[in-house]
Amino acid sequence: xxxxxxxxxxxxxxxxxxxxxxxxxxxxxxxxxxxxxxxxxxxxxxxxxxxxxxxxxxxxxxxxxxxxxxxxxxxxxxxxxxxxxxxxxxxxxxxxxxxxxxxxxxxxxxxxx
Amino acid sequence: xxxxxxxxxxxxxxxxxxxxxxxxxxxxxxxxxxxxxxxxxxxxxxxxxxxxxxxxxxxxxxxxxxxxxxxxxxxxxxxxxxxxxxxxxxxxxxxxxxxxxxxxxxxxxxxxxxxxxx
Numbered sequence: 001x002x003x004x005x006x007x008x009x010x011x012x013x014x015x016x017x018x019x020x021x022x023x024x025x026x027x028x029x030x031x032x033x034x035x036x037x038x039x040x041x042x043x044x045x046x047x048x049x050x051x052x053x054x055x056x057x058x059x060x061x062x063x064x065x066x067x068x069x070x071x072x073x074x075x076x077x078x079x080x081x082x083x084x085x086x087x088x089x090x091x092x093x094x095x096x097x098x099x100x101x102x103x104x105x106x107x108x109x110x111x112x113x
Numbered sequence: 114x115x116x117x118x119x120x121x122x123x124x125x126x127x128x129x130x131x132x133x134x135x136x137x138x139x140x141x142x143x144x145x146x147x148x149x150x151x152x153x154x155x156x157x158x159x160x161x162x163x164x165x166x167x168x169x170x171x172x173x174x175x176x177x178x179x180x181x182x183x184x185x186x187x188x189x190x191x192x193x194x195x196x197x198x199x200x201x202x203x204x205x206x207x208x209x210x211x212x213x214x215x216x217x218x219x220x221x222x223x224x225x226x227x228x229x230x231x
Contacts (some may be wrong), residue, residue, distance in 0.1 A: 097217075
């Protein structure tokens with residue numbers, strides 16, 4: 001089946017630094033990738049939708065300059081959390097759209113100290 | 114307005130019994146898709162079952178079935194013969210618009226934490 005590999009699975013970074021999260025589609029071409037954020041025991045909140053070769057579409061309230069999304073190829077989409085702060089600590093998960101549904105990465109647990 | 118509503122923050126069920134997780138939705142689209150996912154403590158999203166708005170039959174996948182009541186806009190998940198490994202968070206989600214190449218985004222409900230007791 002279609003697999004999205006997400007790395008890293010967890011990361012701890014210092015406040016003020018940037019962190020990059022990668023999602024790679026291993027056996028298919030991901031035209032559209034969705035990035036979600038999830039706080040403990042809460043729902044997945046869509047942050048942005050990225051389409052290969054074009055600028056990402058951000059949801060209302062999501063800071064574009066803070067959460068940089070790049071989808072430069074059909075197999076790689078990245079989310080960079082810039083100047084991270086403790087309140088950015090969360091679980092981030094990507095999802096690729098397929099003809100018949102969606103496939104999710106395994107998620108990245110980000111802790112900013 | 115909330116598009117997907119799961120009103121049960123937590124549910125408990127005895128092993129081997131059946132449990133129903135509620136989900137209601139709101140959309141003006143005629144074509145949409147409803148999904149259920151399981152999220153164990155590891156965080157991965159496990160696809161369980163899908164129901165298209167035009168599907169006349171309720172979807173079933175092994176021990177999972179979806180009780181689709183279109184007029185009431187509800188899509189409840191029924192898990193039969195619960196197992197200890199079913200303990201997890203369960204999400205109902207909706208894609209508005211047709212599937213295939215439309216690549217519409219998924220909107221998730223608040224989730225229900227299911228605990229299966231031995």
